[in-house]
Amino acid sequence: MFKAESWAALFRDYRIFLNGLIATVQMTLVGFSIALILGIILGLFSTSGKKPLRIISRIYVEFIQNTPLMLQALFLFYAVTFAGFRGFKPLVAGMLALGIYHGAYFSEVFRAGIEAVPKGQSEAAYSQGFTYVQSMWYIILPQTIKIILPPMVNQVVNLIKNTSCMLLVGGAVDLISATNAYAVGLSTARYAAAAYVFSGIIFFAICFPLSRIAARWEQRLKARDQQGNIPKKKNAPDNVSDAELDRMIGENSDGELASGTRENSSEGGGLE
Amino acid sequence: MIRLIDVHKSFGNQEVLKGINLHVKEGEKLVIIGPSGSGKSTLIRLMNYLEEPTSGQVYVHTHLMSHNRRAFINKIHSAMVFQQFNLYPHLTVMDNLTLGPRKLKKVPKREAEEIAMHYLKRVKLEHKANVYPTTLSGGQQQRIAIARALTMQNRVLLFDEPTSALDPEMVQEVLDVMIGLSKEKNFTMVVVTHEMGFAREVADRVIFLDGGVILEEGTPEHFFKNPQNERCKAFLGKIIR
Ligand SMILES: Nc1ncnc2c1ncn2[C@@H]1O[C@H](COP(=O)(O)OP(=O)(O)OP(=O)(O)O)[C@@H](O)[C@H]1O
Ligand SMILES: [Mg+2]
Numbered sequence: 186m187f188k189a190e191s192w193a194a195l196f197r198d199y200r201i202f203l204n205g206l207i208a209t210v211q212m213t214l215v216g217f218s219i220a221l222i223l224g225i226i227l228g229l230f231s232t233s234g235k236k237p238l239r240i241i242s243r244i245y246v247e248f249i250q251n252t253p254l255m256l257q258a259l260f261l262f263y264a265v266t267f268a269g270f271r272g273f274k275p276l277v278a279g280m281l282a283l284g285i286y287h288g289a290y291f292s293e294v295f296r297a298g299i300e301a302v303p304k305g306q307s308e309a310a311y312s313q314g315f316t317y318v319q320s321m322w323y324i325i326l327p328q329t330i331k332i333i334l335p336p337m338v339n340q341v342v343n344l345i346k347n348t349s350c351m352l353l354v355g356g357a358v359d360l361i362s363a364t365n366a367y368a369v370g371l372s373t374a375r376y377a378a379a380a381y382v383f384s385g386i387i388f389f390a391i392c393f394p395l396s397r398i399a400a401r402w403e404q405r406l407k408a409r410d411q412q413g414n415i416p417k418k419k420n421a422p423d424n425v426s427d428a429e430l431d432r433m434i435g436e437n438s439d440g441e442l443a444s445g446t447r448e449n450s451s452e453g454g455g456l457e
Numbered sequence: 458m459i460r461l462i463d464v465h466k467s468f469g470n471q472e473v474l475k476g477i478n479l480h481v482k483e484g485e486k487l488v489i490i491g492p493s494g495s496g497k498s499t500l501i502r503l504m505n506y507l508e509e510p511t512s513g514q515v516y517v518h519t520h521l522m523s524h525n526r527r528a529f530i531n532k533i534h535s536a537m538v539f540q541q542f543n544l545y546p547h548l549t550v551m552d553n554l555t556l557g558p559r560k561l562k563k564v565p566k567r568e569a570e571e572i573a574m575h576y577l578k579r580v581k582l583e584h585k586a587n588v589y590p591t592t593l594s595g596g597q598q599q600r601i602a603i604a605r606a607l608t609m610q611n612r613v614l615l616f617d618e619p620t621s622a623l624d625p626e627m628v629q630e631v632l633d634v635m636i637g638l639s640k641e642k643n644f645t646m647v648v649v650t651h652e653m654g655f656a657r658e659v660a661d662r663v664i665f666l667d668g669g670v671i672l673e674e675g676t677p678e679h680f681f682k683n684p685q686n687e688r689c690k691a692f693l694g695k696i697i698r
Contacts, residue, residue, distance in 0.1 A: 303541075303543075305539060305541050305543035306543060306545065308507050308539070308543065309537075309539065309543035309544075309545070311505070311506075311507060311527065311528070311531065312505050312507065312531060312535070312536065312537035312539075312615075313531065313532070313536065313556075313557040313561065313605075313609060314528050314529070314530075314531040314532025314533070314557070314561050314609070315528060315557075315560070315561065316528040319528075319560065319561075323556060323560060324545055324556075327547050328545075328546065328547050
């Protein structure tokens with residue numbers, strides 16, 4: 186079945202695969218755009234101070250992450266078709282379904298990214314007079330990019346692979362659907378094995394480099410974090426706690442605080 | 458310039474400020490002292506609404522502070538310097554200084570950079586304009602943070618323990634800059650600090666905060682010579698070297 190003849194047939198019919206690949210890439214790009222927009226909006230919702238927004242975001246994320254993509258895609262396609270939108274193409278359904286599904290994951294990526302930026306950053310922005318949206322745009326989001334990129338690329342890899350859910354919808358034109366149609370076609374079924382392998386090679390050739398890039402970025406990020414150049418709060422020698430004060434007042438109940446100062450300081454804790 | 462009227466602030470059911478009345482006059486240099494956890498940061502952060510009071514009012518200049526007016530009021534009236542510097546790490550020093558004026562006050566780039574350079578010279582870091590903040594020492598970062606506050610060209614400067622996160626040898630360079638600022642009548646300065654030498658030199662008034670109330674207030678001399686409150690005495694005994 187891996188005969189040269191099979192590969193010659195694939196070569197001859199390359200247009201089928203090329204069109205499938207184009208449709209898959211289209212689905213990926215549009216799906217990614219939808220997911221990105223949804224992800225930013227829901228990510229901002231989930232980090233905002235407004236509880237209703239956080240709840241909306243939470244419900245969306247949990248609902249989407251805990252039901253199968255396949256079901257969401259089927260539901261979307263049939264619901265919309267039965268609702269009367271006859272011209273609703275499987276390709277469009279695929280884009281929407283992937284966008285909605287991965288939007289939930291992107292949202293979590295953004296949330297983690299925003300939460301990783303120290304609170305002092307937005308406080309500095311507010312103290313200068315930036316609004317919430319301005320501080321996000323000029324100060325917080327630019328700092329999240331490095332944190333967000335690796336998991337984001339991983340999500341894109343998943344998104345590419347998830348174009349496969351279109352197979353079930355039927356009538357789709359993406360690479361998987363095209364491959365399968367080819368493999369079960371009357372005249373081409375003989376080349377099924379080679380077709381599947383070929384399709385797998387195409388996916389691998391796209392996804393593997395992306396995964397590697399993501400892994401590389403992630404490692405670089407970790408290495409940088411370990412250098413740790415964020416200033417930590419030092420226990421300033423003059424930080425006197427309430428409890429200490431109480432104790433001191435007790436000890437010095439017969440007054441003489443002014444002269445007692447030096448002695449107290451030596452026992453009281455690192456006054457230097 | 459800043460007026461707090463019967464301000465209460467609770468976090469959950471812990472009441473951190475229990476009815477503060479305070480009027481910081483225009484041009485006044487006010488130092489806030491008090492033990493750890495007494496609410497000093499909460500108090501100064503109320504002045505630019507980084508914390509919102511549970512009850513009571515905050516006035517800045519003639520404006521009543523509110524959540525929605527915070528951005529507008531801070532933009533034209535105040536600037537803050539934090540213990541942790543909070544410089545923007547993704548921007549160069551120059552961009553840290555020009556971001557606010559350019560985006561908030563629509564100052565043209567060229568002009569914003571001239572203003573920034575002026576203040577960088579003032580903190581003696583003009584040669585660091587094009588580096589990223591994380592390459593600088595703590596003291597240098599804090600001086601940049603002060604320059605960033607100054608580029609907003611507002612009258613009120615708020616400092617929350619600006620030297621507490623610094624290595625001891627870097628404290629003075631930052632205090633020197635602040636002492637320089639205090640000589641200018643235009644600036645209203647509110648400073649949370651334990652640097653009593655600094656307080657003695659620049660403060661018009663010192664307030665001692667403890668348990669969420671102002672337990673004592675007066676001139677620095679008053680605090681050094683005859684503080685009345687027991688807790689204030691004990692505290693001063695502890696921190697004056
Ligand atoms: N965001 C917050 N949520 C809950 N509790 C808080 C919050 N901010 C401050 N507190 C509490 O309020 C009290 C006063 O805090 P605040 O930071 O104002 O004290 P401080 O006088 O500045 O102390 P320090 O000298 O340690 O900076 C502390 O008990 C603190 O734990
Ligand atoms: Mg504090």
